[in-house]
Amino acid sequence: MSEIKDPKALEQPAKAKKPKINLNRLEMPKQEPADRRRNFNEVATGYTYEMAMEEAHRCLQCKKRNCQDGCPVNIDIPDFIHALQQGDIKEASRVLKTKTSLPGVCGRVCPQEVQCEKHCTLNKKGAPIAIGRLERFIADWERSQGGFTLPEMAPSSGKKVAVVGSGPSGLTVASDLAIRGHQVVQFEALHVAGGVLVYGIPEFRLPKAIVRREVEYVKTLGVDLRLDTVIGINYSLDELLNGEFHAVYLATGAGLPKFLNIPGENLNMVYSANEFLTRTNLMKAYLYPEYATPVKIGKRVAVIGGGNVAMDSARCSVRLGAQEVCVIYRRTRAEMPARLEEVENAEEEGVKFYFLCNPTALLSDGRTNVSAMELVRMRLTEPDESGRRRPVPIPGSETIMDFDTVVVSLGTSPNPLISSTTPDLEVTRRGTVVADEHGKTSKARVWAGGDLVSGGATVISAMGEGRRAAAAMHEFLSNGRKKIIPPSPATE
């Protein structure tokens, strides 16, 4: 955790007459690779107050708000940075929170390099403003100030809404609708709220205390959070709609793991990334036996895939004590969907990368444990109509590498538990729920968003879709059959 001083205790930095453009962004302090290979503490320790001020003062306060256009939820970036420049962190936080309910999360895990920071004017000549790091600083500062400042709550509308799933999308809708006066019940299948933020993304990238706090905040808004409740099993979607709820928001994410469908994939010590990360992060297997769930890992680990999930799996493997960790990806470094920062972190931690190769079989040690992987080399073809260069195998280029643990991280698709029990909910061939730009689905009174609709995107897009859906749901709940709410009985 960064050391955050009371801003008022510090003198305002002297105003320069003609500010010179500083093209170099301030690096954020990190744990040394040799240290962090052995612990699950957060890798980046965050800006100090002085660092945040220095970085904020680089901002040009552009008239044309390029940065803001790059943010999927359109955060008023120049305004919150302006407040920071004035040393008014509280105001900066207020500006942030008008557009994002999870600044501490987005500041850490947003792919800023392809969003807000990519569009920053400074990016043309030098390094863009470290917008994410500043957001993180503001959120951490607010957290260090203790309790939440509760927003103004609208009077009760008398309407009741069910939110299914408690990932970033569900949490956003729950809080937005609660603030607007609707009664919200949020259902979560797992025993902890937070979705991928708790079961997937590891502690060293996103401390769970931050997610817990966001969940606490949503609960203080009056949201009734019901854990251990699986929609599609405990209640069907129709039961919710025919029962007490006027509207439902579905945000169950994309939790179904994909496999390679190659021989040997079910051998012992072959994990899906979901299992591996769930054991490690949600169940805290890295603290076994204090926590009762173990995770077994060998000496040589192969992680198949090139996304954030693959990076997280590889870096967890390093921390769990594997001697060698290799990422196997079928395209090249340039096509890797993982965030650049995390790829660099993984490399610093000793993770090796094998590009342009694809597993074709997993081999057994004779006792049904995986012991090796057969790979084929790939080459990229000319770009097709979509502009993507498809990888194709080079015949005869098969090789074998020894591995005693394999983590398959090929992406996920939505879990069919709800769609299979709701025939009139339109889904695509990929299993994603069909929804319009407001999140409205084919079924009356049902909205959906996040990975369930996109099939796997980002925290901020899941949140943004939640925002838009909440607005549409609020409109639906407030319009038409307006119920007259009797004034509440006088209380002493």
Next chain:
Amino acid sequence: MFSIVKHQELAPKVHRLSVQAPVIAEKAKPGQFVILITDDKGERVPFTISGWDREAGTVDFVFIEVGATTRKLATLGPGDQLAHFVGPLGLPAKIDHYGHVVTLLSGYGLAAMVPILRALKEQDNRITSILQAPDQERLFEMETLTELSDELVLAVGTRGEHMTESATMALRQLLGNHRRVPVDRVIAMCSICLMRVASEMTRPLAIKTLVHLTPVMVDGTGMCGACRLSVKGANRFACVHGPEFDGHEVEGWDVLMARRCTYADESILQQGFQCRGCSQW
């Protein structure tokens, strides 16, 4: 939190717990299971639902002490609480009128099969139950099993001791008699090795054989893939596509057995663990 309302010791290291869980009791069907967590640092552990009372809102399961969680459960009693309890998970067992059904039971299966037997009985099936246990002391739920089965065959003991009869021998006899007294279906909830052998025995006779598989599970809702197995060439998740499968369609029994024991050596670290001493005996 979920309150424990009753704790009954059925045999040495075998216990039945009743838990207050109205939402689960409301929907429970034969063959489904729950996942529980004892406390904040606990593991997610699956147990087959062995009974329920919709009015009282309680759900029962029977467990055998094998490792950390089950030993912890054995110390809990009325008034204690479980941190988490989720279900009913998995698909219900298939129930219909089949005719003559042979069930193969061992370990917790003796109790966990009861709701299935009861439903089969309601469909007018004739039931022969083969029970296997290491010794007389570790038989339980006998009264109910006797009541629900038209015929009861005991296979009690260990080879080399006073083995009355092994479950496979008993099954072989029944199958040998198949022409005169046909067996219409076999349902097995017992050790994985026995389920495998039984499936191979019935295959040549084309007698539909259903096995209740229990690979290691984590979430129990189809999210982690830990419980996957190969069925008729396709990957299936035991927690959502099972736990009941057609034994003739299950492929890769060796892998299934090895995966089930992935964490066996972790348990060896725990005092008192014996291989072959898993919860299905």
